[in-house]
Amino acid sequence: MSTKKVWLITGAGRGMGVDITRAALAAGHKVIATGRNLDKLKQTLGQSDGLLLVKLDVTSPADAESAVKAGIARFWRD
Numbered sequence: 001m002s003t004k005k006v007w008l009i010t011g012a013g014r015g016m017g018v019d020i021t022r023a024a025l026a027a028g029h030k031v032i033a034t035g036r037n038l039d040k041l042k043q044t045l046g047q048s049d050g051l052l053l054v055k056l057d058v059t060s061p062a063d064a065e066s067a068v069k070a071g072i073a074r075f076w077r078d
Contacts, residue, residue: 013040032071
C-alpha cells in the first residue's frame with residue numbers, strides 16, 4: 001500500500017501555503033495548489049509533475065468544484 005497522498009492546499013501562493021506545498025512535494029506527494037491568482041502561484045511554485053496549479057476563490061462554490069474536478073482528472077488512481 002502506498003503512503004503517498006494527494007493534497008489540496010488553499011492559499012498556496014503565500015505564507016504557510018507555500019511552505020506546506022513545498023514540504024508535501026518534497027515528501028513525494030501530489031499537490032493541487034490553489035489560490036486566487038494563478039500567475040502568483042506559477043511564479044512562486046513553478047512547475048513539477050506532482051503539482052497542479054488551480055485558480056480558487058474559496059468563497060466560490062464553482063471554483064471549488066472545478067479545483068476538485070481538475071485534481072481528480074490529473075491525479076486519479078485506483
